[in-house]
Amino acid sequence: MIVARTSPVPVGLAGGTRQGRAGETGPVTPSDPAFAGDPATATYYDQRAAEYDEWYLSQGRFAERERPGWHAELEHVVGLVAALPPARTLDIACGSAFLTRHLRGGLVVGLDQSRAMVALAQTRLPGGLAMVGDALELPFPDGAFDRVLTGHFYGHLPTSERTAFLAEARRVAGELIVIDSALRPAVEPEQWQERVLNDGSRHQVYKRYLTGQQLADELDGEVLLDGTWFAAARTSRPARHHAATPSR
Numbered sequence: 398m399i400v401a402r403t404s405p406v407p408v409g410l411a412g413g414t415r416q417g418r419a420g421e422t423g424p425v426t427p428s429d430p431a432f433a434g435d436p437a438t439a440t441y442y443d444q445r446a447a448e449y450d451e452w453y454l455s456q457g458r459f460a461e462r463e464r465p466g467w468h469a470e471l472e473h474v475v476g477l478v479a480a481l482p483p484a485r486t487l488d489i490a491c492g493s494a495f496l497t498r499h500l501r502g503g504l505v506v507g508l509d510q511s512r513a514m515v516a517l518a519q520t521r522l523p524g525g526l527a528m529v530g531d532a533l534e535l536p537f538p539d540g541a542f543d544r545v546l547t548g549h550f551y552g553h554l555p556t557s558e559r560t561a562f563l564a565e566a567r568r569v570a571g572e573l574i575v576i577d578s579a580l581r582p583a584v585e586p587e588q589w590q591e592r593v594l595n596d597g598s599r600h601q602v603y604k605r606y607l608t609g610q611q612l613a614d615e616l617d618g619e620v621l622l623d624g625t626w627f628a629a630a631r632t633s634r635p636a637r638h639h640a641a642t643p644s645r
C-alpha cells in the first residue's frame with residue numbers, strides 16, 4: 398500500500414502525518430490507510446509479539462496508563478469468549494492467542510500473519526493449531542468453520558480491507574464475532590497512532606474506535622458488549638459444512 402505524500406491531512410485522523418518509516422513521511426488521505434496489507438504494520442507486530450500482552454496486563458509501558466475498570470471489563474471479555482459453545486472456530490489475526498486460548502472444545506485454529514505471534518500462540522493452544530496466513534486470503538474452503546472470531550483486528554481495517562475481510566470471514570464460517578476497542582468520550586474515532594515498543598522503536602498504526610452498537614450496525618448483527626474499553630458484536634448466517642483443512 399502506498400502512502401500519498403502530498404494530500405491534505407484528513408479531518409478525524411489524529412496525528413495527521415504518518416512519519417517514522419523509511420520513505421514514508423507525508424500526510425495521508427482517508428482513502429489510503431492500510432493495515433492488513435501494510436508491510437510496515439506486519440513488521441511492527443512481529444517486533445511487538447513478545448511484549449504484546451503487556452497491553453492486556455497493564456505491564457511495562459502500560460503500567461502507568463490510567464484505565465479505570467480495564468481489568469474487570471477484560472475479565473468480562475474473556476468470560477464471553479470462554480462461554481461460547483464449542484464449535485469449529487477460526488480466530489483471525491489471533492496475535493498471541495491471549496483470547497483464543499479461552500475458546501472451548503471443537504476445533505480451534507488461530508491464524509496470524511506474524512510468525513512471532515503464531516509461535517507464541519501455538520504454545521497457548523496445545524489442543525489447537527496456530528498458523529501463519531493472510532486474513533484477506535484465507536487458506537480454507539467455503540464453510541470450513543462454524544465460527545470466525547477476531548479480536549482487535551477489524552477496528553484497524555480501512556474500508557477496502559474491511560470489505561475484503563468480511564467477505565473472507567463470511568465465506569469460511571456462518572457466524573462472525575468481532576471484539577474490539579470501544580469508542581469512548583474524548584477519543585478520536587479514527588486515528589493514526591504512534592506506537593512505541595520497549596526497544597524505543599516508533600511505528601504508525603491506523604485505528605478506528607466504535608461503540609458496541611456501531612460495531613453491530615456495521616456487521617448487521619447484534620451487540621454482545623458495549624463497554625468502556627471493549628466492544629463486541631456477533632453476526633450469523635446459514636452455515637455451510639466442509640472439512641477445516643487448509644486449501645492453499
Ligand SMILES: C[S@@+](CC[C@H](N)C(=O)[O-])C[C@H]1O[C@@H](n2cnc3c(N)ncnc32)[C@H](O)[C@@H]1O
Nearest residue numbers: 433442490491492509510511514531532548549
Ligand atoms: C492488535 S493485534 C490483535 C491480536 C489478538 N487478536 C488480540 O485480540 O489481542 C492485530 C493482529 O493482526 C495481525 N495481522 C495484521 N494483518 C494481518 C493479516 N493480513 N492477516 C493476518 N493477521 C494479520 C497482526 O500480526 C496482529 O497479531
